[in-house]
Amino acid sequence: MSELNLNAKRVIVTGAAGGLGRAFCERLAAAGAHVFAADINDVGAAQTAKNITTAGGFCVSGKVDVSNHESCAALIGLAEEKLGGLEVLVNNAALYGTLSRAPFEDLKEDEWDRVFSVNVKGVWQMTRAASGSLKSSGNGSIINIASATVFSGSPQWMHYVASKGAIIAMTRVMARELGGDSVRANVIAPGITLTEASLNLMADAKTYGANRAALLRNGEVDDISGGVLYFASDLSKYTTGQTLVIDGGKQFI
Template sequence: MTPDLRGKVVLITGAAGGLGRTFALAFSGAGAQVAVADVNGAGAQETAELIRQAGGQALGLQVNVSDEASTLEMARAVRAEFGGLDALINNASLYAGLERLPFTEIDPAVWDWVMGVNLKGPWLCARAVTPLLRERGAGRIVNIASATVMSGSPLWAHYVASKGGVIALTRVLARELGDDGITVNAVAPGFTLTEASLGLMEDAASYGVGRGALKRAQQPGDLIGAALFFASDASAFITGQTLVVDGGRQFL
């Protein structure tokens, strides 16, 4: 059963395409008004238009999640358009185009770039919208981490470390925002077949198939249930947790 998000306002970062667009369409389908944020402003507008064409309400925003001023403007725009906010989905992430290298060969500038988007970004976005969530007297923050943190995926130290930081940030924010009735949880996907992941390796479409309990590739839609659950009232007494969604691969 899909959680009922009618009357809720949800902000999703990194939603110009891929997993973020999948989330945006799913949240709208559950009744939410959706603010679509992405550094790719045109892509954000496209996602918002898809939602409107399906009969939903959406706002497309160009946002650099690693820039404080940009995230504060994002919060102002959401308030102006929808009057408030009920949930933030911190999905924006650097993933596509990252070269897999031994940690000794990663350029420090690239390391800082990845950390700026993948870890600083969720912090800045949460910081910017917390006043809106507090005004509601409750709220939800859902951070998208990665199952690579559990496996220690080699040759990707910058990405894995950034997502490990997201899990740690999730627990800290849960403790700090509990008094406000705001829950903070994380979803850690396995290798998911998006446009970004398909460009990482030649065998991306079959990568990991047969290595988990479920013998098929992971699709973006496989993450929808976890994200909707953590953003809804169904998870009202769950906070500080990380849910791995990888078809059982980490348990084998």
């Protein structure tokens, strides 16, 4: 599918049971990466691995709760065992499609806390569990999935938008703290992209992009995968601390 050769690069993708995470796994494996598909939904992650191995690629799967330190540490141990090391971590898992939307005055405190526990603390927990392996690789790359809502200030889900803004800030710290060990850290901020989760969340998801994007269409999962391949590969070897917005050109309209 891709002419890019990731040359058996060892990659973990979280949130890999479907949607964008599954697409990332499939594109990475098609480019030659050895992929570990991880999700709290281990059945979905196993299906991702099955799709890939059936197509001739390398993928194993496992369960992780990114908000839990022990679970993240166990996942890294398993990935070390199954992949033999780790060059790339894609922090994609998040609470997203099932979130309630309301003016910020009305958001529920327990949901705010859950969003921050998974979307923010989860990225920290996974990355700190993986940092030793990434440093040892001598050529590590962390790819954090945020959202273009950070820049548009999308109304009625401040908890989600704030969590994704935190990821951009955290990525800059990661870039500074890990750069000396040749580990880079970057963000992809997708605009609305057609997945089961986005269709569940937004009644107008199917027409949203066509009405607002410079490219006059919605984002598809493969539009976002291109950014993941770039940051996973050595093409981005002098790029760190950056945020790549992939939204078909909505921000300047």
